[in-house]
Amino acid sequence: MRQECPACGLDYSRVDSGDGPAVLIILILGFVVVGLALWVEVRFEPPMWVHLLLWIPLIIVGSFGMLRPFKAVLIALQYRHKASQEIELD
Ligand SMILES: [Zn+2]
Numbered sequence: 081m082r083q084e085c086p087a088c089g090l091d092y093s094r095v096d097s098g099d100g101p102a103v104l105i106i107l108i109l110g111f112v113v114v115g116l117a118l119w120v121e122v123r124f125e126p127p128m129w130v131h132l133l134l135w136i137p138l139i140i141v142g143s144f145g146m147l148r149p150f151k152a153v154l155i156a157l158q159y160r161h162k163a164s165q166e167i168e169l170d
Contacts, residue, residue: 113138
């Protein structure tokens, strides 16, 4: 993350999406890929190399392609709902 937004100067120093985007992508992409793989297996019964050729690139491209948008959305939600890791001490 940058220190601040280049457009409006919003302070990003307290922003942290942690493992959230990766976990969401694992769940969503895993669901989609496993579903597709099962469907292809049942419908076409292809040899194993077809599965490797289809799903490994899809997983790699899908993960990297979804990471930035998901991180952006989670950070926007964090900002919108004023969520923070910091504990307030009174
Ligand atoms: Zn901004």
